Amino acid sequence: MGGSTDQVHANGRSPAAPNSGDTKNLPLDTLINLDHGDPRMYESFWRKMGDECTFVIKGYESLSYFSNPKNPACWFLEPKLEDSIKALHGAVGNAVTDGYSIVVGTGSSQLLHAVLYAVTSPDQPNQTSVVAAAPYYSSYVEILNLVRSGLYKWDGDAHEFDKDEPYIELVTSPNNPSGVIRGPVVSRDGGILVHDLAYYWPQYTPITSSLEFDIMLFTASKCTGHAGSRIGWALVKDIEVAKKMTKFMEVSTIGVSKESQLRVAKILQVVADRCKRFGSPEGDNFFEFSKNLLTKRWEILRETVKKTQMFTLPKYPLQHCNYTGDVTQAHPAFAWIKYKDGMDDCEMLFKEHKILTRGGKKFGTDPGFVRVSMVSREEEFNLLIDRLSMIQGLNNVDGYAAEIE
Ligand SMILES: Cc1ncc(COP(=O)(O)O)c(C=O)c1O
Structure with missing residues (x-):
């Protein structure tokens, strides 16, 4: 498969995407693949649920x-x-x-x-x-x-x-x-x-x-x-x-x-x-767990992006959620990041910092945008944040000079 769908590719371009196992020891220079919306963020919830979802199919069933x-x-x-x-x-x-x-x-x-x-x-x-x-x-x-x-x-x-x-x-x-x-x-x-x-x-x-x-x-x-x-x-x-x-x-x-x-x-x-009770003490509400995790990731991302002074993120309106009962904003599965001052190839800029993303052109728009998965494993998300902070450190270097407001 090629590199442009949201599913995991068997021959994925990233050496940093082992299909199982711990990634705590990812080498610092590992390429992180945030091109796909591969939802491995959720593994920690399902691991916590243990055997709750285990089911067995016998050899004579479902023929x-x-x-x-x-x-x-x-x-x-x-x-x-x-x-x-x-x-x-x-x-x-x-x-x-x-x-x-x-x-x-x-x-x-x-x-x-x-x-x-x-x-x-x-x-x-x-x-x-x-x-x-x-x-x-x-x-x-x-x-x-x-x-x-x-x-x-x-x-x-x-x-x-x-x-x-x-x-x-x-x-x-x-x-x-x-x-x-x-x-x-x-x-x-x-x-x-x-x-x-x-x-x-x-x-x-x-x-x-x-x-x-x-x-x-x-x-x-x-x-x-x-x-x-x-x-x-x-x-x-x-x-x-x-x-x-x-x-x-x-x-x-x-x-x-x-x-x-x-x-x-x-x-x-x-x-x-x-999922009927939001705020349940058992911590087994899938949506509560996921919403909290994505909210935390978005807070960290927004803070980091702000510090770089090079990129912007979309703003989402505060709305009443009929399900949770609170007033909240969106925390999407992808960050749609825009280079502030126009950029021929923002995907390339991220790639140079060992972050694989999908550039705006593929979505029928400006190559100054990149789409970055927010539903990766924790270790990959942490590396994204580290590397975005380093892009900030490279302001005015490598031809990516940006006017700092
Ligand atoms: C908007 C949208 N629709 C459909 C799909 C396809 O999902 P799947 O074929 O995994 O059900 C995706 C996957 O990323 C998606 O982002």
Whole structure:
């Protein structure tokens, strides 16, 4: 795999990303890979939970292709996963599930393919344009350009879309890379909206309402950090769209791994059962743990960035979170860092300091931005902070002279 998706790459470019084990002794000059949103920050919570999520599958179990032939929308959805998805959205209050069909996918990445197939038609005279407002999630471009479907095509920044034709707008909220809450920017007849809500969970952003959009995508990768299980789910209002999505998966992969579904079902249920009380003395509320950790990281990052006097970070509004009951700001999974005075290649600047990031260009915007993962392991986050402090030390050296305010 290449270096531009948010998943871990088997041949990752960083020698600093061993897949297991302790990193306390990372050599000081180790390259840290914060290009991907690999959610290993959550390992410490799950380690603390011990065997709570352990489950066993015997050799004779889960052989069948079928999980629930009676489910009219998705015959390969495990009933336990369906129940735990509903329980979790109910406990958090971030999305309505009543009246929705649930379609499970191999990550929400597969669901994106399925949605695009389901909402387009071979009878249309032209391929349907797919747009997203810049800065957009870089994988959208990569996925669409790789597939080269006859049904749809990537058509760039939604702000610039002015065709009088049907279109699909991908609305990522909170946005990857910038962390802001967004709505659609093209508003014309004939448009279909797909809401990618991968980060609409309380650790990242205040939950201000229970969403009821027509097509909503979620993923365990960002919700609980179980990216390796590759489970995403779509909440779909129109059962005919859900059935077409299911057809796509039936033909492409004949469903989704039962082992993965059952594992994620267990995890989501454990989170749902323990997340009802924010401030619980047991310390087993996943969202409380994650929100506290991300809040701490963001405080440290903001302080460090301020000291460098070279970069800026987005500001997020204070909002009431219906889930936690407090007034809080967003603490996104990525830091969207901008070089203050314009920069041809901020990604390169970070790379010279042994920090791999993803540059603004890939998100359809200015190369003076970089996106940096905030959900890495603690040791990598600490190295990021050390190195950012060193960039400050290199002001006016190496051609990166900045005017200090
Ligand atoms: C906005 C957004 N959508 C979708 C995905 C895909 O997630 P997955 O395929 O792991 O479910 C990601 C992963 O980084 C993402 O950031």
